Amino acid sequence: MPPYLRLRLICLAGAILLSACTTIDQPVSEPVTVREPVPVTPAVPNTPFADEPEKRTVYFGFGEARIGHEGVVVLRENALHLKNDSQLIVTLVGHTDNLGSAAYNLAVADKRIEAVNDKLRSLGVAKNQLRRLPLGSEQSNKEACDSEACRQTMRKVELVYERR
Numbered sequence: 344m345p346p347y348l349r350l351r352l353i354c355l356a357g358a359i360l361l362s363a364c365t366t367i368d369q370p371v372s373e374p375v376t377v378r379e380p381v382p383v384t385p386a387v388p389n390t391p392f393a394d395e396p397e398k399r400t401v402y403f404g405f406g407e408a409r410i411g412h413e414g415v416v417v418l419r420e421n422a423l424h425l426k427n428d429s430q431l432i433v434t435l436v437g438h439t440d441n442l443g444s445a446a447y448n449l450a451v452a453d454k455r456i457e458a459v460n461d462k463l464r465s466l467g468v469a470k471n472q473l474r475r476l477p478l479g480s481e482q483s484n485k486e487a488c489d490s491e492a493c494r495q496t497m498r499k500v501e502l503v504y505e506r507r
Contacts, residue, residue: 390431390504391424399502401459402495405440408454410462418459421502422466434474435459436501440494441480448479452500459500 392398399421401414410418425431437452456475463473480497488494 390506391421392502393504396501399504401455401500401502403455403498403500405494405498406443406451407498408451408458410458414459415462418462419466422463422468425463425468425472426466429469429472430507432472432474432505432507433463434476434503434505436503437475437477437479438497438499438501439480440497441488442494443480445479445481449477449481450479452477452479455498455500459502 398417401410401417403409403414404411421433425433435456437456439448439451443451453475456477460473460475464470488497
C-alpha cells in the first residue's frame with residue numbers, strides 16, 4: 344500500500360474516532376443547584392466539645408495517615424456522642440502542613456480523613472452522620488509557619504459538628 348494512501352486511512356480513522364466523541368447539548372429540564380462548600384468554623388454551640396477544639400482534633404505525623412493512641416482516645420469520645428445523638432452530623436476536615444505540592448497535600452488530607460472515617464465507623468458511628476472535607480494545605484499556606492513545632496499543629500483532622 345502506498346504511503347500516501349496509508350496516511351489518508353489513518354487520518355480518516357482518526358476523524359471517525361473524534362466524531363464519535365462529540366456530544367450533543369441537551370437542555371436542562373430542572374434548575375441546577377450548586378451546593379455551597381461546608382464552612383470550616385468552630386463547632387456549633389450545644390454540640391460535643393464546642394469549646395474544646397483539642398477534643399475534636401486528631402493529629403498526625405509528617406506525611407502519615409496513621410492514627411496514634413491519643414487520636415484513638417479522641418475518636419472514642421466523639422463516637423460516643425455521635426452514637427447517642429442521631430441528629431448530630433460531623434464533618435471530617437483534613438489539613439496538612441504548608442510543605443509539599445497542593446495535589447500531594449490534598450491526597451494526604453484525604454487519606455487522613457479516610458483513616459478517621461474508618462475508625463469512627465468501626466466504633467459504631469452511622470455512615471450518614473459523617474461527611475468529608477479534605478482541604479490539604481489550602482488554609483495552611485496562608486499561615487506563616489516555619490518551625491516543625493508549628494507544622495505539627497497543622498497536620499490534623501478536625502471534627503466539625505452540626506445538627507440536622
